[in-house]
Amino acid sequence: MINIILADDHKLVQNGIKLLLQEDPSLHVVAEASSGTEVLQLLETHTETDVVLTDIMMPGMDGLTLQNEMAVKFPSVKVIFLSMYNEIKQISTAMKNGASGYLLKDADHQELLFCINFAVNGGVYVSSRITTNLLSVLDAYTHPQEINIIxxxxxxxxxxxxxxxxxxxxxxxxxxxxxxxxxxxxxxxxxxxxxxxxxxxxxxxxxxxxxxxx
Missing domain, CATH: 1.10.10.10 (Winged helix-like DNA-binding domain superfamily/Winged helix DNA-binding domain)
Structure with a gap:
């Protein structure tokens, strides 16, 4: 069972994502939040949490600040961003700081499930919708070494x-x-x-x- 805290300040979006996650019996939404501050409070009591699936833009503490706080207080919990923003600064900052995933909100159900499972197993996943002109920047943050495909x-x-x-x-x-x-x-x-x-x-x-x- 993968235990998830879902964070988004738009209740309709939050409910929609929760319904999608509930279709997979291996996923369990243990709590919901509308800000980074709420997530940190929930993590204190929901120690079983494996993943925080969060938006970036939220009132009060945003997703990127939340990520930095979690790296210190809850380093074992994976952070996956689910955002409408396809902007180089935000994406590169998230990946540089150790995010396990970055999905755009137009990602389909299957990609969301794949990302969560991949992240829990130690992988790092970036949405297939991220435009190719971001790849070189993101790669520099996620892994500086070149690879040679044979x-x-x-x-x-x-x-x-x-x-x-x-x-x-x-x-x-x-x-x-x-x-x-x-x-x-x-x-x-x-x-x-x-x-x-x-x-x-x-x-x-x-x-x-x-x-x-x-």
Whole structure:
């Protein structure tokens, strides 16, 4: 069971996200908050929390300030941002400070679930909707080393999946396009990260673009 605190100052948005999360029996929303201050208070009592899924712009203490406070007081809890802002300054700051994920609010249900599970297992996930002109900056923060993708080590199917990831498709969209299951695509994504040594999707796509594989 993955225990989640959900933070968003818009109640309708918060309720919608909660309903999506409740569709997965492995996820449990233990509490809800409308500011960073409330999240910190909830973490004091909900010690079982694994993930804080939070907006950036909230009244009082915002998401980025919350992230900094959590790094000191609750370092084992993962922070995933779910925001409408696709701005380089906010995204790069979040990733530099150790966020486990950054999703845009137009992410689909399947991408949200994948991000949460990936983060809990030690990964770092950035929304496939993040534009490619941010990749070099984000990569510098998430992992400064370059990777070398050896195309010959990838299967034809993995190359197809890599191309579609680079085009910004979600796992579900890739699955539909290739007539495969979402779980199969998730497996291919994990295998791509493993084979290339990339720590996250941003690093993987950037290397693929630089090496002209996509």
């Amino acid at each position: 195309a010959e080590q990838l299967t034809e199917r993995e190359m197809q999946v890599l191309q579609l990831i680079a085009e910004g498709l979600t796992n579900m969209e890739i699955a539909d396009k290739l007539f495969l299951s979402k779980r199969t695509i998730e497996g291919h994504r994990q295998e791509l990260l493993k084979k290339t040594g990339a720590k996250n999707t941003v690093m993987l796509i950037r290397a693929a673009v630089v090496q002209r594989l996509v």
